[in-house]
Amino acid sequence: MGPHHPSMHGVLRLVVVPQGENVIDCKPILGYLHRGMEKIAENRTIVQYLPYVTRWDYLATMFTEAVTVNAPEKLANIQIPERASYIRIIMLELSRVASHLLWLGPFLADIGAQTPFFYIFREREMIYDLFEVATGMRMMHNYFRIGGVAADLPYGWVDKCLDFCQYCLPKIYEYERLITRNPIFLKRVKGVGFISRQEAINWGLSGPCLRASGVQWDLRKIDHYECYDKIDWQIKWQTEGDSLARYLVRIDEMKESINIIQQALKLLPGGPYENLEGRRIAQEKGRMNWNSFNYQFVGKKSSPTVKLPRQEHYVRVEAPKGELGVFLIGDDSVFPWRFKIRPPGFANLQILPQLLKGMKLADIMTILGSIDIIMGEVDR
């Protein structure tokens, strides 16, 4: 099956051995979208690399940027101002809602329900509009910088965002009314793709797949990063471990994200948003005259960079798909020595062959959809 799939699954080739309608064995073949992201990172400064990172998980782009920017910040001990931290939280949670929405559409489209696919794009377009006004791009934002964010929120953005939250929460309840108690949906999804708690931990799952199997593990609570501790929210989890549980966890996470956004918007302090790079360029403006005769043929002007010390560490964020991590080894220069990306989809996809053994052919799409992978980050 594959590598081309309809409805936004990315390029994944599944070699399935069926016996009639039952699946005996399955082997996923990856690598169709391998672009050598890790190798490229070794020759780019962090600011140069930021446009690349949004292409890992292109549905929840703020998380990729957050982890790429967190890695050198923690390595070089750069503190970020509180306003920037709250802006980051708001953007991250909006991105989480967007990602779960776009998971929901294709998941149900594969099961057979085509209508939610259009519904989710209605909300997602609004999130795109919010992002475009704040960052300049609908999807590949390039918004986070070392030290904070690139630009402050425009005037009126906070009100628009609150309006969106008030609009979106009833819509999520509408999805629940449409989908959750639908008997056809329940028959397709209940009891399909069961992962026990021990299996989930052993296979290295993370994110909603792990929380649906009964493990209350959310990196936002464990790692205490950004300002999540100042906001009152709960980890959403289920115990059943089947596809229905994973669906319920994601719906609950969407509601919790709206809750977090509303609280963060109310708590948003004033203060700097700290684009260190922009401040540096403004300081240099008097000295370097890029338009003068000496530089008139210089096309590529280098921007201020951060020197990474010769240390290593592993930072992670709770992306909507799971634990997105970066293992960064600095090299006392502006380029990292090793930039290993730990994508959640890569680890979550490992369990697929085991889950599919003994299932029917039609359950392949249910299980694959409920694990929620995105090939951009699986293959990098």
Next chain:
Amino acid sequence: MKFLAAATEGRISAWLTKHKFSHRPLGYDYRGVEILQVKSDEWLSIAVALYAYGFNYLRLQCAYDAAPGGSLISVYHLTQMRDQPDQPEEICAKVFVSRTNPQIPSVYWVWKSADFQERESYDMLGITYWGHPYLRRIPTPCWSRREDHVGNARFSCSFTYMVKLLDF
């Protein structure tokens, strides 16, 4: 975090020494996670010991080379996963192997999450993992990530080779 590092000064290292597992502590990484250096032939027994200690979650398995022409290093980040923990214990184990004969026992049978990640390390740097049930290339058809490969060694593979290499 610094206070925590001082309090658990080599705690896991001390536990391993008490049970007579040979390893070498390498200090801490920048977040305060303890790093151990393990020899390739002893790695499997230490992995099982760490699993028995409570590290039930293999978070990250990656590989890199220390320098162009230097040794290859396979890195394992392990965590204790429980319900709602506060600052769970973490450890980082590194296995150093030579470039000419990189062989490491696979920890797939201890932590299944090493499956794809060891396959990727095999593909990218050529480290062979003994005991892995299905060690085939994942992302690429050619060795591409080693530091001593000049420039675009990726493109030195011909198209027919890549097509043939959809081996499974």
